[in-house]
Amino acid sequence: MKFFVTLFLIIIFCIGARCEVDPATTAREVEYYRVVGAVIDVTGNPLPGALVKSKGGMEAVTESDGTFSIFLAPGDDKLTATYPGLRSKKMKVKEQPVVFELQQKPQKTEPLWAVPDVPIKVTTSNGEPNSKSKPIKKR
Numbered sequence: 001m002k003f004f005v006t007l008f009l010i011i012i013f014c015i016g017a018r019c020e021v022d023p024a025t026t027a028r029e030v031e032y033y034r035v036v037g038a039v040i041d042v043t044g045n046p047l048p049g050a051l052v053k054s055k056g057g058m059e060a061v062t063e064s065d066g067t068f069s070i071f072l073a074p075g076d077d078k079l080t081a082t083y084p085g086l087r088s089k090k091m092k093v094k095e096q097p098v099v100f101e102l103q104q105k106p107q108k109t110e111p112l113w114a115v116p117d118v119p120i121k122v123t124t125s126n127g128e129p130n131s132k133s134k135p136i137k138k139r
Contacts, residue, residue: 032071037098039066039081047102050083 039050039062046066053059056076060068070079072093081100082088089100 030073032073034069034071035079035093035098036067036069036096037079037100038062039068039083039100039102041086042101042103047083047086050081050100050102052079052081052100054079 037052039047039052041047046062046064048062048064048066050062050066050068051059052062052068052070054070054072054076055078056073058070058072058076060070062068077093078090079093079098079100080088080090081102083102085105086102087105089102091098091100
């Protein structure tokens with residue numbers, strides 16, 4: 001019985017005790033700074049919906065006029081802007097506003113294949129026509 005009374009008193013004491021936690025020991029305060037800028041194409045047209053990402057993981061999407069605003073932690077000074085169909089561009093924040101001018105991606109070209117105009121005969125190793133092969137049709 002003495003055990004239960006002691007346990008009960010410990011529980012009551014713990015519930016009634018006030019525990020104060022110092023916020024400085026539980027979370028590190030970080031002062032963010034704001035970076036503003038714009039994303040445009042080579043002709044100077046704004047690119048709405050472009051994605052601007054920081055190396056630290058912060059992201060922003062450009063408005064209809066191509067402008068953006070993003071908050072960065074100290075030391076997080078590298079930004080990357082991307083837009084579909086254009087090359088992404090990385091920049092270090094040195095001064096504001098930050099203006100990204102994105103260029104077209106190079107067009108991928110397919111290799112050209114020459115098709116001969118002469119009929120091709122398939123023969124065996126001794127030069128005789130191969131009876132199992134079918135003639136190759138011109139395209």
